[in-house]
Amino acid sequence: MVRECRKGSCFIWAILLLLALQSSPAQGKSLRCSPSLIQIGTFFRGEWVQFYGEGPAGSRVVAEVIGEEENMAFMKKGRLGPIWMNMEEVRFERIPNTYFLLWSSKSSTAPSKNKMAVIDGWGYNYLKTKVKIGGAELDEKEKSRLFDEFVKLKESERLYGLLPDGVHVESGNDSIAFKGSFWLPPKISSGDYEVRVYMIKGEKVAKTATTEFKVIKVGVPAFLSLLAFQYEEYYGILAVIVAIAVGFLMSLAFRRR
Amino acid sequence: MNWSIYLPIAENSINILFLLSLGGIVGFLSGLFGVGGGFLMTPLLIMAGIPPTVAAASDSNQIVAASTSGTYAHFRLGNVDFKMGIFLLLGGLVGGTIGVQAISVLRQLGNADFLIKITYVVMLGLVGGYMFVESLQQLRKSKSAKHEIEEKESLYIRILNGLPWQIHFEKSGVTISLIMPAVLGGFVGLLAAIMGVGGGFIMVPVMVYLLRMPMHVVVGTSLFQILFTCINVTIMQAIINHTVDLILALVLLVGSTVGVQLGARISHRLKADQLKILLASIVLFVMFKMLIGLLLTPHFLLIYKGGH
Numbered sequence: 001m002v003r004e005c006r007k008g009s010c011f012i013w014a015i016l017l018l019l020a021l022q023s024s025p026a027q028g029k030s031l032r033c034s035p036s037l038i039q040i041g042t043f044f045r046g047e048w049v050q051f052y053g054e055g056p057a058g059s060r061v062v063a064e065v066i067g068e069e070e071n072m073a074f075m076k077k078g079r080l081g082p083i084w085m086n087m088e089e090v091r092f093e094r095i096p097n098t099y100f101l102l103w104s105s106k107s108s109t110a111p112s113k114n115k116m117a118v119i120d121g122w123g124y125n126y127l128k129t130k131v132k133i134g135g136a137e138l139d140e141k142e143k144s145r146l147f148d149e150f151v152k153l154k155e156s157e158r159l160y161g162l163l164p165d166g167v168h169v170e171s172g173n174d175s176i177a178f179k180g181s182f183w184l185p186p187k188i189s190s191g192d193y194e195v196r197v198y199m200i201k202g203e204k205v206a207k208t209a210t211t212e213f214k215v216i217k218v219g220v221p222a223f224l225s226l227l228a229f230q231y232e233e234y235y236g237i238l239a240v241i242v243a244i245a246v247g248f249l250m251s252l253a254f255r256r257r
Numbered sequence: 258m259n260w261s262i263y264l265p266i267a268e269n270s271i272n273i274l275f276l277l278s279l280g281g282i283v284g285f286l287s288g289l290f291g292v293g294g295g296f297l298m299t300p301l302l303i304m305a306g307i308p309p310t311v312a313a314a315s316d317s318n319q320i321v322a323a324s325t326s327g328t329y330a331h332f333r334l335g336n337v338d339f340k341m342g343i344f345l346l347l348g349g350l351v352g353g354t355i356g357v358q359a360i361s362v363l364r365q366l367g368n369a370d371f372l373i374k375i376t377y378v379v380m381l382g383l384v385g386g387y388m389f390v391e392s393l394q395q396l397r398k399s400k401s402a403k404h405e406i407e408e409k410e411s412l413y414i415r416i417l418n419g420l421p422w423q424i425h426f427e428k429s430g431v432t433i434s435l436i437m438p439a440v441l442g443g444f445v446g447l448l449a450a451i452m453g454v455g456g457g458f459i460m461v462p463v464m465v466y467l468l469r470m471p472m473h474v475v476v477g478t479s480l481f482q483i484l485f486t487c488i489n490v491t492i493m494q495a496i497i498n499h500t501v502d503l504i505l506a507l508v509l510l511v512g513s514t515v516g517v518q519l520g521a522r523i524s525h526r527l528k529a530d531q532l533k534i535l536l537a538s539i540v541l542f543v544m545f546k547m548l549i550g551l552l553l554t555p556h557f558l559l560i561y562k563g564g565h
Contacts, residue, residue, distance in 0.1 A: 152557065228503075
């Protein structure tokens, strides 16, 4: 299925790369992603995605994988006397549903995971400055604490992550070749995802490149999602009929025995 | 071998053998005690990574299958009082509607979660504790305790006999006012709506202690009532919240319908007091687990809206 997808996507890729080359001389053939189309079927349990390309000699590579921005509603836990409970609603606006930051920690000049977590310009710190947290009266300290809790929750779902060994770099005479990989968990949402690669020389970004991949539901999951969200009355009745039928058939099976 | 199955509404993948086992165990308890099992299944599904709203709605869907299978199994054994079940159901629908409105008002006032959790713990503690002590006394056949219970019964029966519209329920072998099942059904419906559960674990003790029904008829009649409650909940959840995952429910119900049949068979072989003490132990276990969960600092201080 993946091979077919790869074959089918080659033509689309060629067009996309052509367009990318025309729009930005710094982007294009320096970055590729495989597979570029991830299909969520009945037995989907997550999938590895790889990206690879070339860059200027002597540069370090940092990559971001960014999902679509969403508005998400959460409940903040708090104590009332000795009891923990859901206190108030907190909304995170325009926050990516998925975010990975990858780099190679093998280089002696590579920053540590802790440093990458707070570095400006990308990573969680960048998301923290970008997100709007509302729904309750919150001061900056509380917003920062809630953002950290949000990251903790997302990391537990493997939808956010800092991956120090996510990129492998090989140095050549006049260029570098890099290859990165990350695991998309089964909880991944359908939609478009972007991979952004920064090639850094010294303290400056020497080159950037972006590519995209798509996640879609296919087969039974796609059909049931369509039914559940577009024809909800039929879906509800179907769910009840199936349940009653299975329950009754199972009774008959046991009766015979 | 890939034993994972993708759940399109929960948007997660889960081991199919885990779901079958979970369905089987909860279905077994359902057939044994006449409870829907939502109070056990939903938290376990949430722990397995299913979003809380999807876990609750899909659980209702699988309970439809388990209670169909269980009601039919108990019907064959002559253990379903349809007349009593219908009165309880009618009361439950009215009580449930009032409960949903009450929760809506309380949510606006900001006290709903506190009330839900406290009601849950108190009700589980009271019901489980009373059943446990009473069943233990019966098993020990303590003469003094038996005498005390009989005295309480006679007072209660006098009150029951004084109520108008007395009806004889042949299958249960009791003659009581139709006010009783309607009001008690309404009370359980109200609590079930506030607590967000089917209410089987409250309904069973209500039938045993307040309606004086024999334990074996109670199990079948409770399942009959739960069947209709869960049909209503499944359709409403599918239409309003889009949270019913048919694949999740299907795998669970295959396990639960097998489990419920085994439970129903064993239920018929066990003594009423043995059944009651087992149910009481499970109810008390769930109560203590909830209480600890309320008192200990949670791992995540932020949860998706709709969670517990």
